[in-house]
Amino acid sequence: MVHVYNCHPFASQQIVQAEQEPGLVCCGGGVLFVESAGGCKIEAFQLEAEGCPLICRFATMGTVQSILHSEIGVRKEGLAGHLDQDDFFIFPKHQELLGDRAKDCGVKVSLEWTGMESEARGILAITYILYRRFAPDFFQGCTVEDTRLHSLQFHPVFTSEGVEPTCVFCFFSLPNTGYVYSVRGGVEMVSVYQYPEKAQQAVLTDLFLHIITKNALQCFSVRCSAVAARAEDPYIDTTMKACPPITMEVCALRIQLFIGLKALCHDRHHIVLLTAADVETREDTERAARRNLNRKSSSTKHRDPIEMSRGWNLYVVNTVPPLQLYNEMVEYSKKYEETNPLSQSCLHLLSEAHLLLRATLLDPRVGNPELQKAFQESCAHLGDCFSRFDKRDCHLALPYYKMSGLSVTEVISRNRCLSSSPCGYGKGFLFFLKHSLYEETMEELTEETANEVLDIFGVAEPSQLPHVIASPSMVRASPDSGLAHLERLESIGAPSVPLTLSKAALALRMGDLQLYRQHMDRHTEMLQVYGFIEEHKLLLHGRGHTVVPTPLAHHLRDSQEGLLVAAMVALHENNKVKLDEADLFFQVRLCGNLSGPQGGPQLMVDFWEALLMASSQEAVIQELLFRLTSVYIDRVTRRDSQGMKPLKTADDLINSCSHYGVPYPWVSILTPDHFSIIQDHQEDLQKLQSLLCGPTLDVSSILPLLEQLPDGDNAGLSVHLLCATKLDCHESSIERLLDRCPQAIIPYANHELQNDKMVGTTLWWQKLFPELCERTRAAGGENTILLSALKETLVVVAMELNPLEFLDLLPDDGTAHFFLPHLLECSQRNLMT
Structure with a gap:
């Protein structure tokens, strides 16, 4: 035992007035049970009352060998002890088997049904949890007595009102060593106790381990609470919570002298001790008698050993709160x-x-x-x-x-x-x-304390100053003092980007825009983005619903919005900020007081577009596509011209982002660049069309959004047709184009119907050709757009069909001369093949 302290865990003590000399003692439930030595009588005393008054006395059926207390009463055992035998033993080596391995110990145990109804035969089982074998080392002076076990005890620890204990401990002791194992949720050794002298008995409690030696009551610390705390709380041993380790060395808190200790038991805050003076053995008596024969004193009277008696006491020791x-x-x-x-x-x-x-x-x-x-x-x-x-x-x-x-x-x-x-x-x-x-939850420090923190890190860890200054807790620190510390740091080492950005932020707080610009111009925007990744608190404080932009972020919004957007994209991609936090940052905190276009501030839309270009996470990409589509549709619908100029045009996005596709030729006919729509939302329309022409957007996910977009003009019509085409609704799209914009029908057919060889190609003669014939006939052949479209359709049909199939398609209204050139071309092509 390394640590021995002289604390005082024991308080007052009182003597129990037993009628006869105690043999065995046991306590529990606030009651002390005392068995009379060599008799068949048990006395019960009240531990909680002053003086431990007697409750009752009762007789047993035979000699009591041991006595234990349980929740349902007192259990007495009247079995005779094993006879001592002189045998020859071969002691094997030390061995320890834990858990399931203990089944291989070679010791077989069987259960015998007692006949009690509460013990059903089907649920009785044996579980091996621990096997340990101790062998004396005779060459080191050990004896068999040094391996004699005593004080076996199972000790449960409850941390809630439930019937199941949180932890269960197994304690047993050798004369010089005690062992504590945790046996719930896996078997492992918790503590080993090295006694300063031989122990006769030991009791494990939640707070202490009490042992008695021949002349002392000793109190040791235990690790039960350390095991139970870790079993109950998974956050132990993290940056949030801690507990002294289970492996910490135990110590002796007190060694209290008691002469002639014989027995020990414990209940709550009471310790019961039985003390008795040793009786002289027969050999000691005969030896003393021979010595007395040599004395000449005739007044010496020899006592018979039977007449000799020993003194005994039964103590109740109260433990200190x-x-x-x-x-x-x-x-x-x-x-x-x-x-x-x-x-x-x-x-x-x-x-x-x-x-x-x-x-x-x-x-x-x-x-x-x-x-x-x-x-x-x-x-x-x-x-x-x-x-x-x-x-x-x-x-x-x-x-x-x-x-x-x-x-x-x-x-x-x-x-x-x-x-x-x-x-x-x-x-x-x-x-x-x-x-x-x-951390984001720390309180704001006062100016005095914040300046003291700057001084602490300026001396102890100056390299941490840029990160310390960026902390939201340091907003009240003097910018002059912080700048002075950073200047000293820069003078003793190479300047870093976070350091320069921190100096720029402090200059901004001081109102010195010239000094601010001087620091910002020292690095390129790309390096500044890396600097913000290294210290993101230069731009925003807090997490979740408490995210707040810094004064530097507000200034970048008005002067370098491209740098701000690029930095936020980098923070998202490096897990410094979540998408919802970035939305709150832009929409509410940063741009909430600015009048912006419908669908959110333009700076937030710029962030979404930039993040869509950079992100590789499928879930994030789909979420961004939905949000951007929603914004574009909302703006095209409302045609509100207020707002900031976007950082990226539609052409920029098409050239740099794979999720944006080049608008189809027929879309450009529906909505040319000089289309009569407000210029700000000409870009939004083109971006929306590019997303629908791209490979990534799932059109079915945005169908509910189309309800707010009317198709009364070509802008809305183009969006509706793109969605219908993506869903393979070609027949309805052909009809709507012929009704609204027939000049776009051939580019539509060339682009959409040629892509699907199984279905799309047949629509040329099954849907488009009949529709054009009917509409041309209804127009009296004077609609040049329809006539031109019909001729181009006939060229495709003549190439795809044989002459007989072509003849079956021709109308029977006497206009065969119009189709003869195409029929001749179809026949010639058929002969060649």
Whole structure:
């Protein structure tokens, strides 16, 4: 045992007035059961009452060998013990088998049905959880007695009112060593106890391990609460929460002298001890008698051993309330801290105090606000310890300070004394401060505290200054002081892009636009985008619904919107910002006070278009296509000319983004470039048509959006026809084009009907040819557009059909002379093939 402390876990004690000398003792449910030595009688005493008054006495059917307490009553065993035998043993080596492997131990166990109705034969089973074999090393002076086991105990730990325990522990002990295993959810060793002297009996509780030796009651710390905390809370051992490790070395908290200890049992906050003076053996008596024969004193009267009696006592020792013991351990730790602030003993004792409170709070019956307050205080003490460390565990300052409920300002105040120490601020404190500044939930620091933080990092970690200045918690820091620190940082090392951007942001806060422009002109826009990726808080603060643009973002909106959009696209692609957060950033926070076009601010639409070019995530692409289509349709429908000029024209998007396609030739006939539509939304119409002509957009997903777009003009008609064509509704599209824009029918047929050899080609003579014949006849042959379209259709039909099929298509209205040239061409082509 490395750590031995002199704490006081034991409080008052009282003597139980038993009628006869106790043999066996057992307690539970607030009651102490005492068996009279060598008799068949048991006495029950009330532990909770003053003086432990007698409750009752009752007789047993035979000699009591052992006595145990259970929830349904007292269980007595009257079986005779095993006879001692002198056998020859071969001791094999040490062996440990855990879990399912324990079945291979070679020890067979069988169950015998007792006949009780509550024990159905079908549900009885045996589960092997642990097999451990100890072998004495005779060459090292060990004896068989050193491997004798005692105090086997299963100890459940409940953290809720449910019937299932959170953890179950198995404890057993050798004379010099005790072992604790966790046996729920896998079997593993938790702790090993090395006793300073031979133990006679041990009891494991939620808070302590109590053992008795010949002349002492000893109290050890346990790790049950550390195991239970990790089983109950998955966030233990993260940056959010922490708990002392299960593997932390146990310690002895108290060694209390008691003469002649014989038995030990425990119930709640009571420890029952049986003490008795040793009786002289027959050999000791005969030896003393021989010595007395040599004495000349005739007044010596020899006593018969039967007449000799021994003194005994039955004690009830009350344990100290956990909160009182915690306060003592904290005060004790201060002695180590005064000697050496980096003392491991100080950390160890504070960790033991923390586990003591955690074990108490895990009990669902405990709801003391003072305990919760003390628990937060213990977290603060542990945070102070780890904040001073420069070792690998210094990062634990962060979760412990978080669990303490202290603000960052309070933590800075607790560590301010370290600034004057030779070693300066510890790595643990800097780790906590750095991560707290990078988080979005930290409070805004006052100007004084923020400037102090700048001074801390200016001395301890100047390379972190650009990131510290960009933190939303540092908005009240003096820009002059921050700029001075950055100038010193730049003078001692190579300038970085985030550093230059941070200086530009501070110059903007100072109102010095000339200095701002000077810093911004030092790097190209591409390098500035990389700088924003490295420190995105220069553009926005917060996450989720709390995202807020910085003053630099507002300035870029008015002066370099292209850089702002490119930076936001880069942040999205590098998982620095989500799509919904970017929408909130542009639509509400950044451009909410600006009058913009319908469907959202133009800057947000520019961001969507730029992100569509850059993104490779299918889900994001489909979402962007839907949003952009919705915006384009809304703008074409409303024809509101207000808004900013887009960063990308339709031609730019067609040339740089594969999701935008070149508009089909027949679409250009429907809506030429000089089409009579407001110029701002001529671009929106062309972008919408390009998306519909592209390979990616799923037309079926935007059909509900088309309901708001009328097809009364060619702009709306072109969109409706594109969607219908994408859905292979060619027949209705042919009819609508012939009704509204017959000059586009041949380009439509050449583009759409030729692409589908199975269905589209037949539409030339099954749908288009009859429609043109009928409409030309109805127009009296004077519609030159229809006549021209009919002639071009006949050229295609003559190439695709044989003469007999061609003849079947000809109308019987006496106009055969019009079709004869095409019939002759069809025949000649057929003869050649």
